[in-house]
Structures are given as structure tokens and as C-alpha cells.
Amino acid sequence: MNIDTETAGATTTATTTATTSATLFDQKKIRTIALSTFGSFLRNKVILLFGSLFACVVLLMMTPLLGFKAMTTASNAQQMQGFILNEVAVVVSMVSAFGSLLAAWAAADSVATEMKSGTILAVMARPLRRWEFLAGKYLGVMMLMSVYVVAMLGVTFLLAWLGGQSFHVSFWTLLAYPMVRYAIWAAIAMFLVTMLHPILVMGLVIVLATLIQIFGSTASHMPNWLRLPVHLVLPLTNLISEQRFLTITRASLRPFPWTNHLTALVYGLDYALVCFLLAVFVFQRRSLSRD
């Protein structure tokens, strides 16, 4: 570490041409955190495991699909078509549910790892607000999920094509609905991880998802006094499911007014925003050190 005049001079030269930006909101810093988070996901062993499992599931499910296709004759064509579409529907549901877990895990892990390793100290020593850090992390998670959604869309179309079907549905719905759904799960996990250990967060996310399924299917039988709080607290992810208007087993699209799409997506984004703001509120008040 020689402090020679040459390097000191170079530092001075660079310094004299420098300016420091001091805006109230710096989207460049949020983008820097987001890109760094996304980059770390691409090196993350658990994400790679998720990716490998995704590929394995798709390959595994393609085997019977191709089998059905090969067995199709003129006499059993309709029956085989039914098998194929059922299988496609199962794969799509599985991959979609998998995505929810991935979104929750990525959000929880992205914050918890920084806290546990202590890398957050160097980052937060920079002129960066706590909410900007969290927003960057959240955007990084959504970047990962956008890659996942595109891959999921590719798998859906690939399987449908193998099954001899085509979906008459606009692309944006198959992209927007899962993205909003994953935005909710990521925000919930981010809120929970500001208070709890990530393993506990994942446990709660699974409990929450199970409750949603239970209450979703029994909502009509629930008494009013229970229905309202349940609807207020639990995210109605069934409402933000593309399966509401896309019946894969019949490869058909139900008529759906655009206002319905809009309200469903706004509901999802609003829920995610509330969870994110709660995460910011808690994160703003908590200790960042490993003490």
C-alpha cells in the first residue's frame, strides 16, 4: 500500500472532475441494487436447484404426453386429447405454484443473506435510504420472476403444441397475471423477513397458501363475519389466476371484460404495495447490525 505521489495524483484528478448527486430519490441506486440482486440469484445454489427441478418436471411430464400423442389413433383421438390437455393443465398449475414459492423464497433470502453475512453494512453505509435498498431488492426479485414467467409461458405453449392445441389468448394476460401473483408473494415474504428468520417465513408462506386454498374453495359456505376478515387479510390469489379465464383442459378462453382484468390486477398490485410498505415500515425501525 505505497502512498506514492503518482497514485495520489490520479485520485486527485479523478476527484476534481467528480460531482456528487444528492437527489431526494435516486432510481440509479435502486437499479444498482436490483441488478446486483438479480446477479446474485443467477449464482445462487438454491435458485439453480429450482431451475433444475423446473427442467426436470417439464421433461418428466413430457414423457407421458408424448406417449399419449404416439398412442393417438382415429378411434381414440378425443379421449387422448382429453388426457393430453389434463396433463398440460397439471404441469402449468404445478409450475405456477412453484413460482409462488420461488418468489417468496427469493425475496426472503435476498434480504436475510445480506443481513446474515454483514454485506448490508457496507451497502447501507452508502448514501442510500433503507426503503431504496428494499425497493432494489424487490425489483431484483421481480426481475428473476419475469424470467421465470417467460420460461413458464414457453413451457405452457410447448406442451400445448406437443398436445396439438393452441391457446387463443393474448400474451399479456399470461404474463401480467402470474407477475402480479408473484409480486404479492414476494412482498409478503419481504415483509415477514424484516421480522423473522427466512425458514420461518417460508413456513408461514406455505401455511398462508394452504389457507388461501381452503378458504378459496369454501368461501361461499363461510359465515359473513368470517368471510370479510379473511378477504381482507389473505391475498385472493385465485382471483389473480390466469386459470379464471383460460380453461386449459378445453383450450378455450372464456369471455372476460377488460374492466374485470383491470380490477383483478389492480387488487393484486395494491395488496403487494401494502405488504411492501409494511416491510419498509418495519425495516426502517430495525437494527441492521449482526449484534
Added chain:
Amino acid sequence: MAAPAIEFSGVTKVYQRRLGGVPIAALSNISFEVARGEVCAFLGPNGAGKTTSMNILMGFLYASSGRSRVFGYEPGDVRAKQRIGFLPENFAFYRYLNAEKLLQFHLRLSGRVLDDPTALIASLLAKVKLDSYKGLKIGKYSRGMVQRLGIAQALLGDPELLVLDEPTSGLDPAGRKEVRDLILSLKAEGKTIFLSSHILSEVEQICDRVIIIDRGHMVRTGTMQEMLAEDNRVEIIVDQLPEELELVVKERGASVEREPHRVRIAIDVAQKRALAEMLWAGGCDVISLTPIKSSLEETFLKLVTAGGAQ
């Protein structure tokens, strides 16, 4: 008048334990100021509350009570953080990045806009002697290399205030000297430096002021000169001391330490003249007569041990 670089006023931090655990008071009513341009050492034994104080200063922790300010701003305020370079204790990095990429990442976060950021990064890496390792992933760095990189990232934003938690930790003697020289050169540039260290001989060489805390309590604060204040004793070095004279000297309350070619005599400052004249008269050649100063380490140990005993 400009606000001091750092201001702590009655800062207390109590860690609340969950599930009915006993709360732990990490800091109790700590007050001090660090003026701009000062190099201030923040000393204390392990667990004294140094890192807690630094974390409060950086806005990572909130004080339970009291007031803290950095350049007049609340800790954690971006306007304050823009002017700080921070090296945490046990610095952790993204292990998959190399030094160049990490500094680029931190430079973007610092908000500094440079015409040629690569020139600054290259010069900083050269400064901390990591220029030949800039392509190597940080995960493969040694502890000392990581520490050097930490120092480079602390300097990245051209900060007015450097907060360094154990800057020489993990460095070999040569590395420690280089960090010491670096701090002195930053001091010459007028930077304010607030550092913690356990290597008191180094602190003695570079710091203007010292703050000593122990078990969360302020023990002493003062300039380095005050810390190294005279001991009310002088040391007289003579070439030889006959045994009969030694007895007389000892009767006067002096301590005698014989070395191969000289003898050291320590005596109360009030008796220095009389003793020196007696030694001259007794045929001893007085080589030197100097006031005895206690080292920072001695002062520190005295204060911390006294606090511990209490």
C-alpha cells in the same frame, strides 16, 4: 459555526432481549464530540461498546436515548452518509465479485459521477496494493487483502469523515505501517478520522485525540498530549553508579535500574536538581535527564483496570 463532525450527547443503548431475557446496557450516557479535521481514536476493551457506538453513528442501530449527529444530521441521513467512508469490523463483501466490480458497485451507490471512474478505481486498488489481484474473486482473498479492499471502498466516495472499525485488523506489520501512513496522509488532507483499534502504539502515533470507553461507560476523553501527560517523575541516565551512592539515591525514594553500560534512575521531579548535582559531585557522568511520560497503553490499562476493579 460549523457543526462538529461527530456529536454524541448522552447516548444510551440497551439491547432488549426477547422472551423476558435480561436487557443488556451496551452504552450508558456516552457524550463526546469529534471536531472536523481531527484524528480521533475510540478505544476500549472487547465488549466495551465501540462497535455499537459506530453502528449508531452510521444509522445501523438506533440509540435507546440521547442524541447523536454527524455533520449536524441524524445518523443514517443520506446527506451525512454522502460525506462518510466506513470500514466495518470484519468487513463482508459479495464473494462472487472481483475487486474492480465491487468498487464499481459501491461507486454507483455512492452517487459520485466521475468522468473516468475506472481511473479512480485503478488508483485506489494501486493504493491498497490490490491492483495485481483486481480480476481475482473476493472469495479467494486472504483476510488482509479483504481488509485492504475495505479500506479502498471506504475511500471511494472521497469522504470528509472516515469511520474505521479496526482498520489494521488482519494486516501484517508492513500492511499496518502502510495503513498508518495512509491515515497520516489523509489527516494531512484535512480529513476527519474516527477509528477504533487495539494497537495502541499505532494510535499514539497517528491520533490527535482519544476517547476511552469500558463496559458502555465513558472512562476518559482528551487530547493525546493529555493522555500522555508527565508522570511527575524524571529519568536520569548516568554512565555508572557506585554502590555507596546507590544506597543514598534509594534513600531519597528513587528507583535504580542497571543496564550493561549505563544506569537509569527514576525520581520525583521535585528532587531532580538535588539528585543530579549529587550524582555529578559523586563522579557520575549524567548522560540525560528527561521527564517520564506514560505510554497510551499504560494510561489505557490503568484506566480500564481501575474501571474493572470498581
